Amino acid sequence: MTSRNLTQDGFALLLTLIVISVVLAVGLSLLHITMKQLTLSNVARDSEIAIHAARSGIECMQYQRQQPGNLSLLLDGGTPLGLKCFNRSATESEAYRDGNLYNYRYTYNLGADMCVETSLYLIDAQSETSDVTKDISTRNEGLLELTCTEGAVCTTIFSRGYNRRCDDRDSFLTVQRELTIQF
Numbered sequence: 001m002t003s004r005n006l007t008q009d010g011f012a013l014l015l016t017l018i019v020i021s022v023v024l025a026v027g028l029s030l031l032h033i034t035m036k037q038l039t040l041s042n043v044a045r046d047s048e049i050a051i052h053a054a055r056s057g058i059e060c061m062q063y064q065r066q067q068p069g070n071l072s073l074l075l076d077g078g079t080p081l082g083l084k085c086f087n088r089s090a091t092e093s094e095a096y097r098d099g100n101l102y103n104y105r106y107t108y109n110l111g112a113d114m115c116v117e118t119s120l121y122l123i124d125a126q127s128e129t130s131d132v133t134k135d136i137s138t139r140n141e142g143l144l145e146l147t148c149t150e151g152a153v154c155t156t157i158f159s160r161g162y163n164r165r166c167d168d169r170d171s172f173l174t175v176q177r178e179l180t181i182q183f
Contacts, residue, residue, distance in 0.1 A: 043175070046163040049114055050177040053161025057108070057116035058179050060085035061157045065120060071153065074102060075124050085118075086110060091166055100124040101134045101146070107166050115166035121156040123148035142180045156182045 064070055064083060083090060085108045092107035102122040109115055119141060125132040125148040137144045141158045148154035163175045 046173070046175040047177065049163040050161040050175045051179075053110055053114040053116045053163070054159045054177045054179045055161070056086065056110055056114075057118040057159030057161060058157055058181055060108075060116075061106075061118045061120045061159065062181070065155055065157075071122075074104065074120075074122055075153070085116070096139075098134070100128075100132065101136075103136075103139065109166050113163060113165065115162040115164060115169050117160045117162075117166075119158040121146055121158075123154045125150050125152055125154065142178055146182075154182070156180065 065074075083093075083106065085106070088108050088110065090106040090108055092105075094103075094105040096103040096105075100123060102124070104120045105118065106120075107115065107117045119139070121136070123132055123134060123146060128148075128150045130150050132148045132150070134146045134148075135144065136146055143156070143158075146154070146156050158178065158180050160176055160178045162169045164171055164173075168174070169176075
């Protein structure tokens with residue numbers, strides 16, 4: 001064996017290792033980019049599910065609020081009988097009153113992977129001679145206070161949608177979206 005062959009054999013091995021390293025680096029980079037894209041698409045899908053759940057809660061509470069007889073029932077401190085959203089009964093409910101501020105909270109499972117929590121606030125300022133402002137900072141909603149014009153009944157709806165069932169909304173991978181509407 002000549003020294004020339006030994007030098008060429010070593011060079012071929014070095015060149016092979018460099019090529020394999022470059023191909024492996026490119027492959028790992030592509031794998032990393034693919035994994036990031038997969039994660040982003042899952043977050044986008046989960047966010048879309050949560051926003052649809054929140055929107056569903058807004059629509060349901062608007063519908064319930066506008067049903068004949070429900071407003072007077074709510075302002076009397078009662079709860080509408082058989083309150084359902086999309087043909088599903090609430091899994092949790094709570095009623096709260098502070099003077100002329102009424103708050104009704106409902107939680108619904110909307111399918112296998114959607115939960116919605118809604119809060120319906122009513123301020124009865126029909127007999128007031130000035131605008132009414134109510135502090136709701138302790139109620140953990142998206143606003144600190146609600147204001148209603150004198151002589152009116154004002155409605156505020158908070159709706160939180162989740163990409164998980166209601167009994168699984170504390171999961172690490174849960175996405176929450178919240179919508180608020182006032183009228």
